[in-house]
Amino acid sequence: MPELTYREAVRDALSRAMREDDDVFIMGEDIAEMGGSMGVTQGMLDEFGAERVRNTPISEMAIVGTGIGAAMQGMRPVVEIMYQDFLTLSMEQLVNQAAKHRTMSGGQLKVPLTIRTQGGAGWSPGAQHAQQFESWFVHVPGLKVVFPSTPEDVRGLLWSAIYDDNPVVFFEHRLLYPLKGEVPDELEPIPFGKARIMREGADVTVIAIGRMVPEALQAAEEAEALGISVEVLDPRTLLPLDEEAIIASVQKTNRCVTAHEAVTRGGFGAELTAVVQHGAFDHLDAPIERVGAKFGPLAFAPAMEQWAVPHAADVLEAVKRTVARA
Amino acid sequence: MAKVEKKARSEGALSDERLRELFREMLLIRRFEEKVEERFRAGELPGFLHVAIGQEAVASGVMAGLEPDDTIMSTHRAHGHTLAKGTHPNAIMAELYGKTEGCSGGFGGSMHLYDVANGMLGANAVVGAGLPQVTGTALAYQFRKEDKVAVAFFGDGATNTGVFHEALNLAQLWKVPALFVLEMNGWAESTPMSQHLPITDLSQRAVAFGMHSIDVDGQDVEAVFTATKEAREYAASGKGPVFLNVRTYRLVGHYIGDPQVYRDKDELNELRETKDPIELLRARLELSDDEFEQLDTEVTAIVEESVAFAKAGTDPAPEDALKWVYA
Structure with missing residues (x-):
């Protein structure tokens, strides 16, 4: 390929x-x-x-x-x-x-x-x-x-x-x-509304979009070293949304973290959280954790910018919080 | 420097027979809108309605100057444009009653009349918002080398929106076959020009983009026809879009029920006596009272039939509200 x-x-x-x-x-x-x-x-x-x-x-x-x-x-x-x-x-x-x-x-x-x-x-x-x-x-x-x-x-x-x-x-x-x-030799159209499981896992589902997908995969590697098995799901299309795949994943892992670079408040993670709590309410062993940017206009200086936006470490911390509740 | 043409009366451009046809159409629009006002006040029509009484010669004159395959986009004041473009009065009235037989299937209402098969690509309830879409429609005609022009209607209020400037700038830059028809009635809802425009000659705004502009008396259907026909030829030949600076008069309020507290009553009455395009054309054609009554009876019957058609129409199933969210 x-x-x-x-x-x-x-x-x-x-x-x-x-x-x-x-x-x-x-x-x-x-x-x-x-x-x-x-x-x-x-x-x-x-x-x-x-x-x-x-x-x-x-x-x-x-x-x-x-x-x-x-x-x-x-x-x-x-x-x-x-x-x-x-x-x-x-x-x-x-x-x-x-x-x-x-x-x-x-x-x-x-x-x-x-x-x-x-x-x-x-x-x-x-x-x-x-x-x-x-x-x-x-x-x-x-x-x-x-x-x-x-x-x-x-x-x-x-x-x-x-x-x-x-x-x-x-x-x-x-x-x-x-x-x-x-990529495949020939372009293969990908239908909307189909999530991709980027990595299979058993303990926590991280639903990530955009740049937070590679960050979540890195966090999953680090979690594995700690004995936590993380599933990473990329919905790929937010509208339409593959609710079925999301709910099925959380029903399997019983824990959920959402991750995007946008500010957390009112972010897509809120919608994902609503979908998961409704579709997998009886399966959840911990509150759903949301990872996103801190709630402020992005500051210029690199140290402030990097502090404000989420990284793999923030995903890993959120994963640990969900596991700690078990 | 782009040219501004001043159009004088253009007597002789249309035969008396054709002028009589346009007179009949303008009278149909007038009676249709009067009926809409009556039925709204009677509580039969939901929503929010705007009529264009006084502006009928613009609708009829522009449409007479276009070719059948040309397309238009209109404003919240769209009944006349849509009728003149060829949509059946029944389909428009049924839309105002929210019936499935309406020209937008009951999904649009007065401010969102559509009849794509007849070249009516939509009335728009956001002032100025249709303008870039007309630029884009005309761009598609240019791409496909189709002999068609896309026409935008808008008022003087729209010329203060940012999207007006973006749309006209791009249209002129790419020389797309579009006509921008300014219905300059002097009012942005209740705000007079003196409070919303620092200039009075809005052709200057088109000329600023290098766009050819034609001034025309919007109460004279023949003058509007002539200007449109000339503008259409210019735009379709690849020379670029044309701005039609049409002076017209809104002889009623902004919306049905508008008490027009902002308007001088004597001045309005004087305009009604001197600027009514239907009375002006009636005098010019020297119609006898009998001839007028005969035409009036005909068009009134068409309007009455449209109300009967609409009332007998089908109410949509509530759950059909989501039928067309996605293609």
Whole structure:
């Protein structure tokens, strides 16, 4: 099996879709000559030309809104919002427009739009370039929300996002871009709503997303040395959510930790916690632990930033707390 | 520097026969909206309704200047646009009654009228929000080399939103085949232009993007038709979008039931006497009272039939509320 970085895997899915399908095009800020601020679309301008790899003005409402309009005509645009912090500028188009046209039209319209974005702490960008907003979008009926953590998943899920007939908010994590992993020779679309068990275990289930998936795997290694068997589950898509797999895992392990880089309060871990307590109430041997960032705008100095966001050590501590209750 | 054209009266662009057809359509829109107001006040219509009495010549004139496959997106004041685009009055009235026979299946209501098959891509209840989607629709036509234009309706209030500027800037940058139709009625809900705009000539906002702009009298259906036809040819030929700066008058309140405490009553009465597009066209066509009565009887019957159709319509099953959340 070939090995790709997470960044290359994103580019591979976009390029394959654009080779096969004239209705797919990409647009966003600095994505053409520069290849995107994260280098994801490097080389695509040369292959596909300026009509299909479109630099845009710094106009997030228009980037998303124009994508909606083209999608309503049956095209499959993939728009890039450079940092998910800037999704806030396009919220109206995402929440009131993309998510609602299908219902408001009584089923006459579809909006097959993919909104790619990225973010994440770990490089001292300060408070406006590293937020994690995935939980905001899970609250909006009509949207789908994806947050892959491996090269194989990001490639297969991006393909599925492009060919989904609904608006999909597709989160990538900045620190995952250089991560390498094996991918199948041929791109295999990965269906939405299917979790992946990243590591099997018997004592605690850690449900992790994004960068916290590799952190949770590291914590699981360290826990094993302590005699604790940790299962790591990556839901991969937050909306739809594979509740069945989550509940089955916790029914097996009887303990649960949720882990994301976004602040804990009101984060996706709260939704996961509600799903688990309802579906596995009689199986739980300890309160569900939530791991996330501390509740403040991200401070700039590296020491403060690293203190605020969660790491493998925080997952391990949470795992130990659940086991201690047994 | 982009050009601003001033459109004079364009008599002779349309035959008297065609003008009579447009007169009949405008009268149908007027009677439809009067009926909507009546039924709302009678408590039969749920929700929240806005009528465009006084602005009928914009709807009819623009639609007359388009080709059938062109598409529009409208605002919260969309009944007239939708009727003029060709949606059956029954389907619109049924929508206002929340019936499955409605043009949005009872899912949209007055502020979310859709009729995609007829090129009505949606009325939008967030001011300015449809504009980038029109840019995107026009981009798809450009990609596919289709001879179609996408048309946005919006009011002067929308020109103060950020999304207006983003959408027009991008449309002009990419020279997409779009028409941006400003229905300049001078009011943003209850706020007059003097309190929400630092300029009075809004064509300057389009010209700032390098966009071709045409000033037109929105109470003159023939002038609106001529400007639209010219704008359509310009946009469809690849020269870029066109801004239609249409001066019109909202002869009623913002919403049905609006007491209009913010408006000078004498001035409003004067506008009703001098700026009613239906009266202006009636005088121009020199319709006799008998001719007028005959047309009025016809369109009133159509409106009455739409109410009967809507009342006899099917109530949706409550649990169908989630039928179209995802495709």
